[in-house]
Amino acid sequence: MQERIQDRLHPSDLSDQSRYSDSSALADEGIGLRKLVLHQEAVLTEAGQAPARPARRASVAAVIRNPWVGSGPGVDLAAEQLRIAPALAKLLTDRLVGALGGVDAVEAFGKAAVVGTAGEIEHAGALIHTPYFGNLVREYLEGKSIICFADTRAEAGETLVVPLWHKTHAATRSHYQTVGARVPDAPRADELVVIAAASTGPRPHPRIGDRLTDPVVTTKTLEVVPS
Amino acid sequence: MNVRKIVTYVEEIRSEGGRPVSPPARVAVVAAIIENPWAGQGFVEDLNPGIDATASDVGALLAPEVLDALQGPAEAYGKAAIVGLDGEVEHGSALIHTLKFGDHFRKAANATTLLPAVEKRGPAGVVFDIPLKHITDATIRSHHQTIEVRIPDAPHPNEIVIALAAAAQGRPQQRLAPLSTEQ
Numbered sequence: 001m002q003e004r005i006q007d008r009l010h011p012s013d014l015s016d017q018s019r020y021s022d023s024s025a026l027a028d029e030g031i032g033l034r035k036l037v038l039h040q041e042a043v044l045t046e047a048g049q050a051p052a053r054p055a056r057r058a059s060v061a062a063v064i065r066n067p068w069v070g071s072g073p074g075v076d077l078a079a080e081q082l083r084i085a086p087a088l089a090k091l092l093t094d095r096l097v098g099a100l101g102g103v104d105a106v107e108a109f110g111k112a113a114v115v116g117t118a119g120e121i122e123h124a125g126a127l128i129h130t131p132y133f134g135n136l137v138r139e140y141l142e143g144k145s146i147i148c149f150a151d152t153r154a155e156a157g158e159t160l161v162v163p164l165w166h167k168t169h170a171a172t173r174s175h176y177q178t179v180g181a182r183v184p185d186a187p188r189a190d191e192l193v194v195i196a197a198a199s200t201g202p203r204p205h206p207r208i209g210d211r212l213t214d215p216v217v218t219t220k221t222l223e224v225v226p227s
Numbered sequence: 228m229n230v231r232k233i234v235t236y237v238e239e240i241r242s243e244g245g246r247p248v249s250p251p252a253r254v255a256v257v258a259a260i261i262e263n264p265w266a267g268q269g270f271v272e273d274l275n276p277g278i279d280a281t282a283s284d285v286g287a288l289l290a291p292e293v294l295d296a297l298q299g300p301a302e303a304y305g306k307a308a309i310v311g312l313d314g315e316v317e318h319g320s321a322l323i324h325t326l327k328f329g330d331h332f333r334k335a336a337n338a339t340t341l342l343p344a345v346e347k348r349g350p351a352g353v354v355f356d357i358p359l360k361h362i363t364d365a366t367i368r369s370h371h372q373t374i375e376v377r378i379p380d381a382p383h384p385n386e387i388v389i390a391l392a393a394a395a396q397g398r399p400q401q402r403l404a405p406l407s408t409e410q
Contacts, residue, residue: 026247027241027242027248027251028241028242028247029241033241033242034242034243035238035239035240035241036237036238036251037236037238038235038237038239039234039235039236040234040235041234041235042232042233042234043231044230044231044233045229045231046231099235159352159377159379161379182377184354184375
């Protein structure tokens with residue numbers, strides 16, 4: 001019999017529990033929010049063996065109305081970006097931290113967006129590639145690294161593979177990993193899905209070395225390797 | 228029971244049909260990806276030893292997890308068994324269609340009705356829908372709903388995905404007349 005998952009907080013431990021019952025708050029958070037989706041994985045065994053450092057990976061996706069649908073490429077994205085991106089950064093990182101057991105538990109992070117078919121990929125970028133989202137996600141998750149990302153334009157139900165790397169040491173190879181994010185009925189053509197993702201540790205069995213252990217590899221050093 | 232991975236999926240709906248949903252409607256799924264207890268054994272006539280070795284354990288693992296993920300009492304629930312390509316659908320059914328599995332969830336949720344279920348066989352990444360019905364009266368129409376799940380790398384051919392789903396309420400914007408009005 002497997003033990004219960006070790007590091008999940010009991011609901012009563014969540015300081016922000018009130019948000020689930022506070023019906024006075026705007027249901028759509030003032031940003032056209034339709035739904036939030038949490039995907040989380042805990043690997044208990046991989047290749048038949050328990051990881052030395054078990055990690056939990058999670059993504060949280062927010063489905064919002066695309067505020068720029070119908071506007072042309074000449075339109076300035078700044079105003080809506082300033083209004084929406086910080087709210088998403090707070091909402092998504094709150095959920096991530098709640099799911100993964102606290103900000104100290106988060107070791108790796110990533111971000112992503114899917115724009116519906118009536119929007120531009122630039123609309124996705126406007127919400128994840130500027131300081132109004134990225135800097136705040138980094139601050140809320142207490143990281144230093146630039147945040148790696150994925151984005152695409154797609155029909156509802158597209159699965160996005162969200163890349164993650166270490167939140168303070170991006171070159172830490174053991175923490176290069178991905179987590180899936182998918183909302184079955186989003187994005188509609190006029191919607192955007194914005195995603196923040198994180199992991200509490202490395203891949204299950206990391207053993208591909210690191211920059212510190214790598215030999216010098218150039219085309220010249222490889223010439224001595226028999227082919 | 229060999230568990231490879233536990234996957235949690237939670238949806239929180241804030242608006243539907245263009246109108247706010249307040250409080251938000253929450254549905255949670257927790258899935259355990261386990262090794263098929265009958266993998267590699269050919270056709271096994273008597274499934275009972277495998278059922279006894281696994282069904283109660285996986286039910287006990289999932290029931291508290293899905294209620295934790297829901298973060299509130301369940302009003303509707305359902306279950307799933309998705310068998311990898313080398314197994315039989317009967318293997319998945321064996322693990323979920325027994326009181327040894329379902330009673331953990333019924334007890335934890337103070338529920339009384341049968342758990343609606345999906346059983347199917349598919350490749351890793353197969354999409355499946357879990358039906359949910361009310362936990363004490365399966366005729367309560369407002370609570371008939373489904374949740375769609377996809378786990379990118381499960382089930383492997385020798386695995387089974389066993390899942391429980393719980394909803395804190397009926398459908399958002401539910402407004403159908405109850406069954407009794409048609410009887």
